[in-house]
Amino acid sequence: MMTDPYFYAAAIPAVIMVGLSKGGFGGAMALLGVPLMALAISPVQAAAILLPILIVMDIVSLWTWRGNSDNKTLVIMLPGALLGIAIGWATAAWVTAPMVRLIVGTVALWFVMRYVAQKFAAARNGGTPLPQGHRPVEGTLWGTLAGFTSFVSHAGGPPYQIYTLPLRQDPKIYTGTSVRFFAIINAIKLVPYFALGQFDATNLSTSLVLAPLAPVATLAGAFIVRRMKPDIFYPFMYVMVFFTALKLIWDGTAHLLA
Template sequence: MITDPYFYAAAIPAVVMVGLSKGGFGGAMALLGVPLMALAISPVQAAAILLPILIVMDVVSLWSWRSHSDPRTLFIMVPGALGGIGIGWLTAAWVTADMIKLIVGAVALWFVWRFLAQNLAAARSGLKQPPQPHRPARGLFWGALAGFTSFVSHAGGPPYQIYTLPLKQDPKTYTGTSVRFFAIINAIKLVPYFALGQFDTANLSTSLALAPLAPVATLAGAYVVRRMKPDVFYPFMYAMVLLAALKLIWDGSASLLA
């Protein structure tokens, strides 16, 4: 178990922010977990310590949002996510997390720009943008990218949101579905993480020490999201995607340039 107090000074805020995200906020807060912990330990070790905590958060989130989900979204995206995780496992020795962060950040930034352009055009014409229908091929692609980036750097949120936010589901349905999607991904990721030797006694005991923070932060996030109206929830979520995109681009660019 890690005993360095500087590690816990970084890890405790990281777990709280990831827990709030797991409760329903999504977006940029979830991406801050590994970078914050990486201030004191390596990013690889930070990701390994965080994964069992994410599983605890998933259990709490599944209970909190047990009555809300869209099975069609899961039916379309989960098979793609399984393929993405498999690709991430097979290419783990060659693909760098920094390169993936830069690409995903750029795509997410384009997604937010497109959303703003469409809403500006709709405001000028006086017509509201209708919800987009499910498109299985597109959902399969973004599901695969979400599974791949989640495996590489726990950054599966933006690809998932690129497909699901335009559906304009009820906020509770959106959150419950995303909770189920990432609970499946994180459970499956345990197998390749074990195979790659990411779980040792020190990492697992550190995860256990931080785990009590997980349900408190997750339930707090769920409490707030349940009380958000759609006209507040969706602008907030797009703002989170924007922050996530900028964070990914910054991290990826800084590391590659260095």
């Protein structure tokens, strides 16, 4: 078990922010988990410690958002996500997390800019952007990218949001579907993480110490999201994607330049 107090000074707020995100907030808070913990330990070890805690958060979220799900979204996106995890596993020795963060951040920033342009165009025409229907080909593509980036750097949120936010589902359905999608992905990721030797006694015991924070933070996030109206929830989510994109671009560029 980790005993360094500086590690826990970084890890405790990291787990709380990730828990709020898993409760339904999504966005940049989830991406701060590994970088915060990496202030005291290596990013690889931080990701390994965080994954079992994510599983605990997923269990709490699945119970909290039970009965809220769009199965069609899962049917479209999950096969691609499984392919993305397999690609991430197969290319783990060559693909770097900073490279993935830079690519995903750039795409996510483009997505938000496109949404803003559509909002301005709709305002000029006296209306609002209409919800889009399911697009299976696009859903499979973004699902694959979500699985890949989730495996490489726990950054699967932006690709998932790029496909699902334009659906403009009820916030409870959107959140419940997202919870199920990433719970399945995180459970599957356990196998290749074990195979790559990411779990040892020190990491797992440290995860166990931090795990009690997971349900508290997750339930707090869900409590807030349940009380948000759609006309507040969706602009908020796009703002979170925007800051997520900036964070990914910053991290990816800084590491590549270094």
